Amino acid sequence: MNLINEVNNLLHLHDVTWVNNRGHVETHLDKLETVLLCCKENLGFHWISDIIGNDIDEENYSLKYLLKNPEEGNSLVVTCLFNKTITVKSIAPLWRHAVEFEKEIHEMLGVKFDFYIPRYLFSEKFKGFPLLKNFKDFEVDESVEPKEFGSFIVSPRFPLNEQDIKIHLDLNNDKVSLCDIEMGFHHFGFEKNAEGKSVDQILNSIGILSSKTSAMWTMSWAHLVEQGLNISIPDKAMGIRMILNELTRVKDHLYTLILISYQCGYEDFVSSLTIWYRKTLEQITLLTNNKNSSFHITIGGVRSDIPSGWISNCLEFLGSLEKELLTEYKFLTKSSFWYDRLQCGTIERKKAMEWGITGPALRACGVNYDLRKRDPIYFYKDVSFEIPLGINGHIYDRFLVLVEEVFQSLKIISQVLENIPTGNIISEDINSFYNINKNSDEFDESKYKSSIYSKYNVDFSNSWSEWESSGGVCHINASFDQDIVTRLKVTSPGQKLMGLFTHEVINEKLEDVELFWLSLGVKMSEVEK
Amino acid sequence: MKNISNEEKSPKIIKIGAFAKILNKVEKWAESNFFIPTFITGTSTIDELICFLNSDVEGQECLISTKESSNLRPDILFICGSINYKKLEIIKDQYHKLDGKKYVVTIGGMTKNIMKYNSYNSPGKLEDFIPVDLHIYGNPPSKLDILNGLRRLKDLRNESY
Numbered sequence: 001m002n003l004i005n006e007v008n009n010l011l012h013l014h015d016v017t018w019v020n021n022r023g024h025v026e027t028h029l030d031k032l033e034t035v036l037l038c039c040k041e042n043l044g045f046h047w048i049s050d051i052i053g054n055d056i057d058e059e060n061y062s063l064k065y066l067l068k069n070p071e072e073g074n075s076l077v078v079t080c081l082f083n084k085t086i087t088v089k090s091i092a093p094l095w096r097h098a099v100e101f102e103k104e105i106h107e108m109l110g111v112k113f114d115f116y117i118p119r120y121l122f123s124e125k126f127k128g129f130p131l132l133k134n135f136k137d138f139e140v141d142e143s144v145e146p147k148e149f150g151s152f153i154v155s156p157r158f159p160l161n162e163q164d165i166k167i168h169l170d171l172n173n174d175k176v177s178l179c180d181i182e183m184g185f186h187h188f189g190f191e192k193n194a195e196g197k198s199v200d201q202i203l204n205s206i207g208i209l210s211s212k213t214s215a216m217w218t219m220s221w222a223h224l225v226e227q228g229l230n231i232s233i234p235d236k237a238m239g240i241r242m243i244l245n246e247l248t249r250v251k252d253h254l255y256t257l258i259l260i261s262y263q264c265g266y267e268d269f270v271s272s273l274t275i276w277y278r279k280t281l282e283q284i285t286l287l288t289n290n291k292n293s294s295f296h297i298t299i300g301g302v303r304s305d306i307p308s309g310w311i312s313n314c315l316e317f318l319g320s321l322e323k324e325l326l327t328e329y330k331f332l333t334k335s336s337f338w339y340d341r342l343q344c345g346t347i348e349r350k351k352a353m354e355w356g357i358t359g360p361a362l363r364a365c366g367v368n369y370d371l372r373k374r375d376p377i378y379f380y381k382d383v384s385f386e387i388p389l390g391i392n393g394h395i396y397d398r399f400l401v402l403v404e405e406v407f408q409s410l411k412i413i414s415q416v417l418e419n420i421p422t423g424n425i426i427s428e429d430i431n432s433f434y435n436i437n438k439n440s441d442e443f444d445e446s447k448y449k450s451s452i453y454s455k456y457n458v459d460f461s462n463s464w465s466e467w468e469s470s471g472g473v474c475h476i477n478a479s480f481d482q483d484i485v486t487r488l489k490v491t492s493p494g495q496k497l498m499g500l501f502t503h504e505v506i507n508e509k510l511e512d513v514e515l516f517w518l519s520l521g522v523k524m525s526e527v528e529k
Numbered sequence: 530m531k532n533i534s535n536e537e538k539s540p541k542i543i544k545i546g547a548f549a550k551i552l553n554k555v556e557k558w559a560e561s562n563f564f565i566p567t568f569i570t571g572t573s574t575i576d577e578l579i580c581f582l583n584s585d586v587e588g589q590e591c592l593i594s595t596k597e598s599s600n601l602r603p604d605i606l607f608i609c610g611s612i613n614y615k616k617l618e619i620i621k622d623q624y625h626k627l628d629g630k631k632y633v634v635t636i637g638g639m640t641k642n643i644m645k646y647n648s649y650n651s652p653g654k655l656e657d658f659i660p661v662d663l664h665i666y667g668n669p670p671s672k673l674d675i676l677n678g679l680r681r682l683k684d685l686r687n688e689s690y
Contacts, residue, residue: 122650123615130649137649184615189648 022075029082044069047356051101052489053109055133087112097355100499121184179502187528194488207294210526214294215248220467228463235421237301238378246409251280252470253402256521263515264341301426318410342396345516355500359472364390364397371468383415395519471521494522605632613650624659636665
């Protein structure tokens, strides 16, 4: 691979290891900035997907920088180890959105960066860093004064749902001059709780990150483990996962459209969309036999087959939804009020690329980036669908992209349903292993668990997966010790969107702030985890 | 930046709800039954409320009343979703703002979820901080669970008179 030689030559390093377009390189903290600059300027790693901090031992931290080349799809992990007393230089001059990751690392691990970072997930009076290995509980210092925010608070029916947030604003002639976000109402310590848990335990609990996209998170985790185990799942399970993925996308997009249309006062559209939202939820419940669709996914496949009669039922539903949505869509796109009201909340293409955002918000700026096309899994390469793109990055463009993506998702589901493969729903290897062990008299669960992961003899030391969820690309990074997770990092696409929002909302009118925020579809429970 | 006068400096909370319309239906039900509600809601149960309030379930009509909203202080607090330290402060604050005989209703599994209690950011059971009158079970609760819960609440209030 030319890229390997390029990286080796440019970085003067000979220890870059590559597995499936993913490279790993270790460097010293002194050289870190040069290495990252070189990767960005010369090798096309224009995005930083994530920064993962880890508490190695009592004296040292490690930081892992996950770089992404959006054009070629390659990833590079740059790792560095350093002493806990050292202050790390921020890489925000290279990637603006890196600030969001650095803030999180400081909040959770106490890594010192060369800029002031206030507490944002916890109250200022709470002392302690939860992800440190020796962390027991917070020390509370009652003498600390709470942080002062701006004069105006915009709170989308605070605290109501996953958009729970307090947006503090300073105003200048009815326009926003300063924006600060108060959050932490959903943080429940998922990453800390995940440490020491097994792969299966994480599978069952990762859906808790978001009720809207729980199935997507579970599929993402299952995909990561399956990649690590190097097992392929049966065709039918792939089909069912694709259907579930797209139905979840439809549900989530409808939810965002409800938020936008309610905010604009289009009550008829809200009522109609709410009914379709409920019907989509019903279809998912019927498919998975469970209100929590994330339980449908298991390592190596899915838990149950498609119920009899569901396919025809679903096809009928898809047809009705498409017809209804198209009628409303045509009506709305002709409405000048709708068009004028949504000409705000602009995200420029250049800014979107700088902040590394993904999902419908990026596509509304005209950037053609969708992992389902870029790096297709399952049968995404075989089904015909298009990536809708906007032009100006207004809320109106985001609205159009969301509606069009719903149509495309319906198209994908129809194609998969019409060509649903036959056969097993769970991998033969996993299935046979389950049966053999469970039928024997001396079935020992712990032995089974350790043997199932040693059977495949995989290097599980470091894994990460990317998944095109409804809001953008979500990342999961995990370190394992056999099947036990030692460090888990989940990154929601909303984290970058939130950072971008605080900058882009400046000079917006006060009345547009809430609409701007809701149109981004950020799920705070995912972001705060 | 413009100098903000003292009057403007006091925080102004603008509550324009994303789902205000839907929750207004619950509010109107409450008002028609002489409750004044306030909500601290969480994640998935909101879906269930939406489904419930738009479904053909028997008894829906009795939930949707056309009474005008009043400016009275709330006397009932609906709480859904997981609770952490930051949210607890808001709940306590809202509880103290309740007027007259106070009713607290928790909805869904998250307020009772053991798993999240293990978190360093979880203060524990809500009952340890404020008295809870009624819990509607289910994660998320079914339509009938919510309906029955609301009926039990009405009975509870009638018993107290």
